[in-house]
Amino acid sequence: MRRKPGHLLPIELAILETGIRLRMEGVAHFYGFLVAREIKERQDARLLTAHGTLYKALDRLQRSGLLESEWEDPIVAAQYSRPRRRLYWVTAAGEAALAKARVPVRKDATQRRPQTGPVTP
Amino acid sequence: MNPAVAVALAVGMVRSWVALYTLGLAAELRRARRLEIDCDLWEQRQLAGYMREPPLRTAAEIVARAVLGMLSDITWRVQAGLSAHTDRSLRMNEPLPMRALVLLAIAVAAFPAVIGSLVLVGANGEMDGTERALFGPLQIAIGVVIICGLAMSQRRPVLGIGLVATGTIAISGLWYWAAMITIPAGLVLTAIAYFRGRGTRGAQPRGTGAA
Numbered sequence: 561m562r563r564k565p566g567h568l569l570p571i572e573l574a575i576l577e578t579g580i581r582l583r584m585e586g587v588a589h590f591y592g593f594l595v596a597r598e599i600k601e602r603q604d605a606r607l608l609t610a611h612g613t614l615y616k617a618l619d620r621l622q623r624s625g626l627l628e629s630e631w632e633d634p635i636v637a638a639q640y641s642r643p644r645r646r647l648y649w650v651t652a653a654g655e656a657a658l659a660k661a662r663v664p665v666r667k668d669a670t671q672r673r674p675q676t677g678p679v680t681p
Numbered sequence: 682m683n684p685a686v687a688v689a690l691a692v693g694m695v696r697s698w699v700a701l702y703t704l705g706l707a708a709e710l711r712r713a714r715r716l717e718i719d720c721d722l723w724e725q726r727q728l729a730g731y732m733r734e735p736p737l738r739t740a741a742e743i744v745a746r747a748v749l750g751m752l753s754d755i756t757w758r759v760q761a762g763l764s765a766h767t768d769r770s771l772r773m774n775e776p777l778p779m780r781a782l783v784l785l786a787i788a789v790a791a792f793p794a795v796i797g798s799l800v801l802v803g804a805n806g807e808m809d810g811t812e813r814a815l816f817g818p819l820q821i822a823i824g825v826v827i828i829c830g831l832a833m834s835q836r837r838p839v840l841g842i843g844l845v846a847t848g849t850i851a852i853s854g855l856w857y858w859a860a861m862i863t864i865p866a867g868l869v870l871t872a873i874a875y876f877r878g879r880g881t882r883g884a885q886p887r888g889t890g891a892a
Contacts, residue, residue: 592717593724607742608725611695611718612750616757642727643720646713
């Protein structure tokens with residue numbers, strides 16, 4: 561089934577939120593495993609996000625212009641004796657998309673509240 | 682089983698799966714995905730070691746992450762393949778004379794298939810049932826092989842040229858009495874496949890996220 565343009569999946573929202581939160585905490589770039597670990601801790605999940613789900617979502621966000629990425633400098637990776645990381649960051653479009661995705665949810669919630677009516681004892 | 686071996690096996694399984702589903706993708710895209718998963722696996726093992734997590738649990742989580750993401754991997758692979766194909770089609774847009782030549786070549790290559798079909802339905806009264814059953818499908822198959830070769834010569838030149846050459850050699854052997862026509866025609870068809878493949882050599886899909 562084809563998704564509506566601009567519609568973000570929960571995993572994509574979680575990635576954008578994590579990216580923005582990390583930046584506010586002083587971490588300018590994030591990489592796949594870091595975002596998986598952050599989402600796990602945040603959502604109190606039992607497992608880290610599956611590889612396929614995570615990297616497909618990152619790829620889609622990048623293709624949509626909501627994320628950008630670059631490969632880490634090999635010298636930096638060599639200094640820490642680890643593989644090179646693919647570093648991502650949330651773009652201005654990503655921040656706007658997240659804000660937009662969050663607004664309708666709140667609107668719906670406030671619109672639905674009066675319809676529920678009083679709870680009868 | 683040694684717990685450390687379990688982690689190594691889990692990592693090997695994930696790497697094999699990544700190697701499998703990235704087969705056929707552009708080299709840069711394939712390499713980028715493999716490097717990214719390798720990095721993820723390395724980070725996970727490092728964190729597990731730091732947290733003193735039991736190796737069997739780490740191995741189970743690595744396998745679970747791979748298995749739970751397989752459907753996404755497959756859909757990503759399909760989409761990546763399609764976008765690369767679209768991109769190639771745009772970049773490999775051929776000039777009109779070449780396209781006309783290829784269409785003409787396909788029409789010529791369809792001739793053995795048409796003759797084979799006629800033989801199969803018994804239009805050639807000289808052949809008995811066994812000969813019809815043998816030569817009819819054989820000529821159809823040769824025609825199909827040549828057409829497939831011509832069609833593939835743009836994206837897979839070596840395979841395409843090979844199929845065209847094989848098909849034309851086969852039809853020349855089968856119709857040896859018409860060698861004066863089949864051999865030059867075969868050479869022309871092979872040349873078309875060759876020049877078609879040569880004309881598109883070096884075109885690479887874009888947006889592969891080079892590492």
